[in-house]
Amino acid sequence: MVQNYQTEAPGLTLSTAMQEAARCLLCEDAPCSKACPAHTDPARFIRSLRFRNVKGAAEVIRENNALGAVCARVCPTERYCELACPRGQIDQPIRIGDLQRYITDMETKLGMEILKPGKDTGKRVAIIGAGPAGLQAATTLRQQGIGVTIFEAQAKAGGYLTYGIPEYRLPQVIIDHEVDRIVKLCVDLRCGVRVGQDVSWDHLKAIYDAILVTVGCQAAKELQQLANNVCTESAISFLARVKSGQLTAADLPSEVLVIGGGDVAMDVATTLKRLGVPHVTDVAYEEFSEFRASKTELAGTRQTGVTLIDGYKPVAAHQNRVTFRHRKMAAELTITADKIIYAVGQKMDLTGLVVDLQHNERILGAAKYHTADPRVFAAGDIVPGDQTVVFAVQKGKEAATEICRILLGGNEND
Structure with a gap:
């Protein structure tokens, strides 16, 4: 049967969400949370949901994952949190992705505003690329009070979320809501601007304290x-x-x-x-x-x-x-x-970017997303690791945390 390209599968209702949450074994060691690359912490948000604390559940998701509504739809949970779920040894794993979708849909429906910027530090970071890694990095940086400007070559933010994942899997309205939440943190998002063509690399290095490259593998x-x-x-x-x-x-x-x-x-x-x-x-x-x-x-x-x-x-x-x-x-x-x-x-295209990622690709993970230039960092699909949205979120968050450590001071293990 041919289904409409625009039609997303229906999500859980309040009744079915509560029934599914009630199946959770409330494991003390929370293997599902340990298995999530973005540390979205399913164990905690499921516990909150079981007590009908939807706002608390949404806060757990957002404190770890700025793209929680996106990941709820496109994350291959069968490889990560649901694979680790002990309930799967009894019958079926908890439908963690569906529960996360229910919670983030309610977050939008109720107009919750969970993400907040930190106190301004005077530091500024330029992010090249508004895909998942760049958007998560921008969120993490703003939560620490660092100013962020994102330069995106395409007309809209989202990267492959916007220009690749089909509408029936990930409606554009969901992406737009996620981007709006991040922009409200006072992120300066400049779409239709290509670094190396519309703005020079030297200009960025002159006015920003650090640069994070998250252009993805778009070729x-x-x-x-x-x-x-x-x-x-x-x-x-x-x-x-x-x-x-x-x-x-x-x-x-x-x-x-x-x-x-x-x-x-x-x-x-x-x-x-x-x-x-x-x-x-x-x-x-x-x-x-x-x-x-x-x-x-x-x-x-x-x-x-x-x-x-x-x-x-x-x-x-x-x-x-x-x-x-x-x-x-x-x-x-x-x-x-x-x-x-x-x-x-897919492969990376670094046209116009004066950064040697190929030389450093082998050591980027160990070097916490540094490149040969101490003020330039890289994250997302262009560094080693799985090329999934949830891993892009993880890499963006970790790269931003490392930039915060460098710019604001702190222990290397923080």
């Missing part, structure tokens, strides 16, 4: 077999055009081939079906047992009727025809489609 990796092929498009380009309204159902052909086995590939394939494309086939290098896509994303893609073929890699292509060879068996298949969309990973 698509390409397959050599599909180079210069007019029938192909990257997943990044396709999802951005759909999300911004530049590409509609009327523009799409009846047969589309998707190449890739991660969450982005599943987003592309599911989006195509939701827009009404009758024949969508996804071919992945990975076999199902090693798929990089989350179980939720994979199940959703299957539910829409996408044909999934695993274990094949592309070996040749000519216009709209691609030949694949199985990784382990002596088998080949050739697929002809009106359009080919590849989702085989």
Whole structure:
């Protein structure tokens, strides 16, 4: 059944949220909280919810995660907090993501204003990139009284949240609410400004005490077999055009081939079906047992009727025809489609930025997000670690904490 691209699945009601919270075992050691990369602390917010203290639950989420409503929708909880939930050994893990969504939805509905800026310190930091890491870093810095200006090349903030994740998974209104909360902390958000083109690197270094680069991996990796092929498009380009309204159902052909086995590939394939494309086939290098896509994303893609073929890699292509060879068996298949969309990973694009991240990539984690320049830091997908929203939040928070330590003084272990 074709579902509308705009339609988000319904969330929990008060009754179902309380029933789910009541299933929590209230573990003393809280393994779910220990497993959350952003330290959103599910154990605490579930306890608050069980006492119907929704405001207290929302405060727990926001004190740790400025993008709590976003993560509630897109975090692969099955890999983190829900995987660690002991309730899963009895029947099913607590639906932590759904509970977090209920709480943050109520936060918005009731007009709660939880985030507050700290006392002004006179220090100023420039953040390049308004994706998840940059937005979380801005929040953490403002809570410590450090002035923040975010420079974003795109017309809107959010990075891949705004220009990549489909509307049915993450409505734009949710992203806008999250950004508004952060801007209200007196964050100076400047969209449509490209550092290195509209504002110089030297200018930033002259007026800011530190610079944090959080530009993300916004460029698509390409397959050599599909180079210069007019029938192909990257997943990044396709999802951005759909999300911004530049590409509609009327523009799409009846047969589309998707190449890739991660969450982005599943987003592309599911989006195509939701827009009404009758024949969508996804071919992945990975076999199902090693798929990089989350179980939720994979199940959703299957539910829409996408044909999934695993274990094949592309070996040749000519216009709209691609030949694949199985990784382990002596088998080949050739697929002809009106359009080919590849989702085989992303890479960084540091055009215009005078910062040597490649040289320092190996040590960034150990060096607490420093680069070779003592006043320049880096966080988000451009540093080692999982490329998920929740990890971007973690990296942004940790990088901001390190900047606070440097600018305001304090123990290295703080």
